[in-house]
Structures are given as structure tokens and as C-alpha cells.
Amino acid sequence: MERHSRTMQRAAGRRRGERTPSEEQQDLVAASADGVTAITVAPTSFEIVNAAYGRTTGDQLVDAIDQRLSGALAEYRSAAVRSGATFTILVGGEAQIGDAAVDATERALEHPFQIDGETIQLGARIGVARMSEEEPLDQLLRRAAEALAYARASEGATRRIAADGRGVSLAALAADLHRAMERQEIDVRFQPQVHLIDGQITGVEALARWQHPRLGxxxxxxxxxxxxxAGLGVALSDHVQALALRRAADWPDALSGLRVAVNVTATDLSRTPFVSRFLARVHEAGIAPGRVTAEVTEGAMIDNLHAAGTALAALRAAGCRVALDDFGTGYSSLSYVARLPLDYLKIDRSLTQAAVSDARDRVVMQGVLAIAKGLGLETIAEGVETEAQRLLLAARGCTLYQGFLCAEPLDDAALIELVSKDRERELPR
Incomplete structure (x- = not known):
């Protein structure tokens, strides 16, 4: 991976004769034939910090954020501009370098700040956009800012990735989505979940995909x-769940033992009666409840833990299993993990990938795995892309993994081929 030491520059307080940030950004784009990623990041609850500690402390906090981000991205080809407490960063390089910079940005803001003897813990929301071919810089920045706006409005996700659609706005995509389900453009892919000890594929997670007629x-x-x-979150969730369950029910015998995990949103949980709706969908698909896992994010349960726990217990009583998704981001309260009726704890990809290179993250991962084991929960590590990550997880007792090390999200034909080859390797010679 190409590295270039270039610390970030601020819009304010510059020395006479230095170039403006906009010029730096333009220079970076012109020099980055291998691509550009735009990252827009803002701390959460910053207004509360200003109200609680005063604007002077708030200003010092923004300076501290600036310094920490500069350090985290010093090895990347980057150019940044600051507006209030929002930072817009351009990173030169191919997509994997941009992704690594996003991870570094997120990690940089995970730890508390010490300001005038006060310990201030901040979360962060991040919008990301990858520059499309011949896309103007201002359009790239607008897409990243739009992605940040939706990350701020989300119920748990810390980042949003803008559509890689040659600059098509989110408003235009929302308009297209009204017709997409009718035209059967919304599909699902299935990413395998692999047992870390014997390498057997035991289940899949269903992930939504949109086959857009113009954007791919x-x-x-x-x-x-x-x-x-578009206000279609409920309709989309219903559509994707039903489609994934029907497809899994129709798989050939070679895949009949695989579990299928479908995502359940906060809106799903709040709808009455959620449990009967979900189980009716399972029944209509013709799939055994014992093959179905409901994956729920932490944010989906935080508002009404008791009601969520009651609903999830009812699903388990009907034979389904329950997974807590994206553990290691958002709220991550161990108190409710112990109280909820769960079968799986899914370790977020950011922790999975950081644990290989960071000793502190390895300690956190080890703690999560130990707690899960003590509670009788299986663990699924997301985002496993390297053999080093797999070996680390296996050595520390993780149960399952999913990620590109095994396979990207697959259509039915590719999944059948992969599982069939996997079974052939297991047969005695």
C-alpha cells in the first residue's frame, strides 16, 4: 500500500502564503490517478459539550479532534478542511486505501479526550463517497456530506457510504426506489458463515442488493x-425478509441444512404485532423456523429493552434464533447483553480487523469472546479478510466468521457451487 506523509490542514489560523484547503483538495484530486475517497466526519453530541462545558472547551475539543485525525491520517495522501466541528477529508489512492483511511478515522475518535481536566467521550458519524470517473470535486463532496446526514439520522450505524452512482443524488435514488420493488430490482445475496474449527459453511446472512437499471x-x-x-424502510424490510426466506426454502438438498440470517430493524420491532408478522412470513416461505436467525442491531433495542426482549424471547420459543449484530459499535452495553434472549453475538468488522495490529483491540476482542462464552453465546466475527484474522479468532475461541476470506455475498448459483465444493472436500477418498 502506497503511503505518503501529509498531515491535515485547517481552514482557520493559517500562515500567510499557504495554499487554501480548496486548492489543496484540487491538487490532491489532480495528482491521484488511482482514485479519491471523500470522508466527512462529525462528532456526535457536540452541542451538548458546548452547553455543558462552555464554548472555550468546545473549541479546544475541536482542536484536539483535528490533531488526533491529523495523526491518524499522517501516512495517507490527504487534504482536509474544517468547518466548525465537521471535517471533510480527501484521501488519494485506490478503494482499499480509502477504506483503511475511513477505519483509521473512526478509530481515532473512539477514545476519550482530556480537556482542562475533563474527560469527554465522543461518538462520531461518518459519510463516505468514492469519486466516480470524471466526477467534479464539488459533487463528490456533496455526496459525502449527504451520506453524513444519513449517518447522523441512523439508529446505530456509525457510517454511511454514498451511492457510487456517478454522482446521482440520494433524492433521485429515493424516487427510483418507489418503482424498484415492483420491477423486481431489489435482490438478496448470501454471505457464508464459516465454522472456525472445521471450516464448514453452516449458515449465511442475507444482504440486500439493488440491481439499478442505470447504475448497476x-x-x-x-x-x-x-x-x-423515500419513507419506504418498512416496505423494503418486508420485501427483503420475505424474499430471502423464500429463496432459502427453495434451495436444493445440498443447502437444506444451512441457516439463513435476516436483518430486523428498529421499525420492525416497534410494529405491532411484530412476532406474529415475522413468524407468518417464515411460515409463508415454507422454511423451518429452526433454520432462521433474526439479526437485530443494538440501536433497534435501546429505546425499549423490555419490549424487545419479550419479542425476541417469543421468536426463540417458536424455534428461531436471535443474533445481536454489530457488537463493538454504538451502545455496546454489557448489561443488556446479559439480559436479552440471544444465541449469537456478532463482532463488528472494525474490531475484527483492528485486533490483528492493535494490542488494545485484541484485549477488547478477547474480553468480548470471554463474556459471550460465559453467557453461553456463539460468536460470529464479521469482515474477516485475511488468514491472520482467521487464525487470531480461532485461537481466542470465536465460533464462526464471515467475510471475503471465504466469499463475498453470493447469488444462489454461486452459493450452491461453493457449498458443493466444500462438501466434496469433506468426503473420504
Missing amino acids: VLGADTLLAAADR
Whole structure:
């Protein structure tokens, strides 16, 4: 991976004769033939900090954020501008370098700040956009800012990825989505979940994809952002759940033992009666409840823990299993993990990937795995992309993993082929 030491520059307090940030950003784009990623990041609850500690402390906090981000991105080719407490950063390089910079940005703001003897803990929301071919810089920045707005409005996700659709706005995508389900453009892919000890594929997670007629395949982040904008979150969730369950029910015998995990949103849980609706969908699909896992994010349960726990207990009583998704981000309260009726704890990809290179993150991961084991929960690590990550997880007792090390999200034909080859390797010779 190419690295270039270049610390971030601020819009204010510059020395006479230095270039403006906009010029730096333009220079970076001109020099980055291998691509550009825009990252827009803002701390959460910053207004509360100003109200609680005063504007002077707030200003010092923004300076501290600036310094920490500069350190985290010093090895990347980057140029940044600051507006209030919002930072807009351009990173030169191919997509994997941009992704690594986003991870570094998120990690930089995870730890508390010490300001005038006060310990201030901040969360962060991040909007990300990858520059499309011949896309103007201002359009790229607008898409990243739009993604940040939806990250701020989300119920748990810390980042949003803008549509990689040659600059098409989220409003336009929302308008398209009204017709997309009728035209059967919304599909699902299935990412395998693999047992860490024997390498056997035991289940899959169903992930939404949008086969847009002009923009090609759009991922779940873009699809969910468009659904939020269009007010179609409920309809989309119903559609994706039903489609995933029907498809899994129709798989051939080679896949009949695989579990299928479907995502359940906060809106799903709040709808009455959620449990009967969900179980009716399972029944209509013709799939055994014992093969179905409901994956619920932490944010979906935080407002009404008792009601969520009651609903999840009812699903388990009917034979379904329950997974707590994206553990390690958002709220991550161990108190409610112990109280909820769960079967799986899913470790967020950011922790999975950071644990290989960071000793402190390894300690956190070890603690999470130990707690899960003590509670009788299986663990699924997301975002496993390297053999080093797999070996680390296996050595520390993680149960399952999913990620590109095994396979990207697959259509039915590719999944059948992968599982069939996997079974052939297991047969005695």
C-alpha cells in the first residue's frame, strides 16, 4: 500500500502564503490517478459539550479532534478542511486505501479526550463517497456530506457510504426506489458463515442488493439510505425478509441444512404485532423456523429493552434464533447483553480487523469472546479478510466468521457451487 506523509490542514489560523484547503483538495484530486475517497466526519453530541462545558472547551475539543485525525491520517495522501466541528477529508489512492483511511478515522475518535481536566467521550458519524470517473470535486463532496446526514439520522450505524452512482443524488435514488420493488430490482445475496474449527459453511446472512437499471449493483448502505429518504424502510424490510426466506426454502438438498440470517430493524420491532408478522412470513416461505436467525442491531433495542426482549424471547420459543449484530459499535452495553434472549453475538468488522495490529483491540476482542462464552453465546466475527484474522479468532475461541476470506455475498448459483465444493472436500477418498 502506497503511503505518503501529509498531515491535515485547517481552514482557520493559517500562515500567510499557504495554499487554501480548496486548492489543496484540487491538487490532491489532480495528482491521484488511482482514485479519491471523500470522508466527512462529525462528532456526535457536540452541542451538548458546548452547553455543558462552555464554548472555550468546545473549541479546544475541536482542536484536539483535528490533531488526533491529523495523526491518524499522517501516512495517507490527504487534504482536509474544517468547518466548525465537521471535517471533510480527501484521501488519494485506490478503494482499499480509502477504506483503511475511513477505519483509521473512526478509530481515532473512539477514545476519550482530556480537556482542562475533563474527560469527554465522543461518538462520531461518518459519510463516505468514492469519486466516480470524471466526477467534479464539488459533487463528490456533496455526496459525502449527504451520506453524513444519513449517518447522523441512523439508529446505530456509525457510517454511511454514498451511492457510487456517478454522482446521482440520494433524492433521485429515493424516487427510483418507489418503482424498484415492483420491477423486481431489489435482490438478496448470501454471505457464508464459516465454522472456525472445521471450516464448514453452516449458515449465511442475507444482504440486500439493488440491481439499478442505470447504475448497476448498489449495496445495502445505499439502498437503506434511499429507503429512509423515500419513507419506504418498512416496505423494503418486508420485501427483503420475505424474499430471502423464500429463496432459502427453495434451495436444493445440498443447502437444506444451512441457516439463513435476516436483518430486523428498529421499525420492525416497534410494529405491532411484530412476532406474529415475522413468524407468518417464515411460515409463508415454507422454511423451518429452526433454520432462521433474526439479526437485530443494538440501536433497534435501546429505546425499549423490555419490549424487545419479550419479542425476541417469543421468536426463540417458536424455534428461531436471535443474533445481536454489530457488537463493538454504538451502545455496546454489557448489561443488556446479559439480559436479552440471544444465541449469537456478532463482532463488528472494525474490531475484527483492528485486533490483528492493535494490542488494545485484541484485549477488547478477547474480553468480548470471554463474556459471550460465559453467557453461553456463539460468536460470529464479521469482515474477516485475511488468514491472520482467521487464525487470531480461532485461537481466542470465536465460533464462526464471515467475510471475503471465504466469499463475498453470493447469488444462489454461486452459493450452491461453493457449498458443493466444500462438501466434496469433506468426503473420504
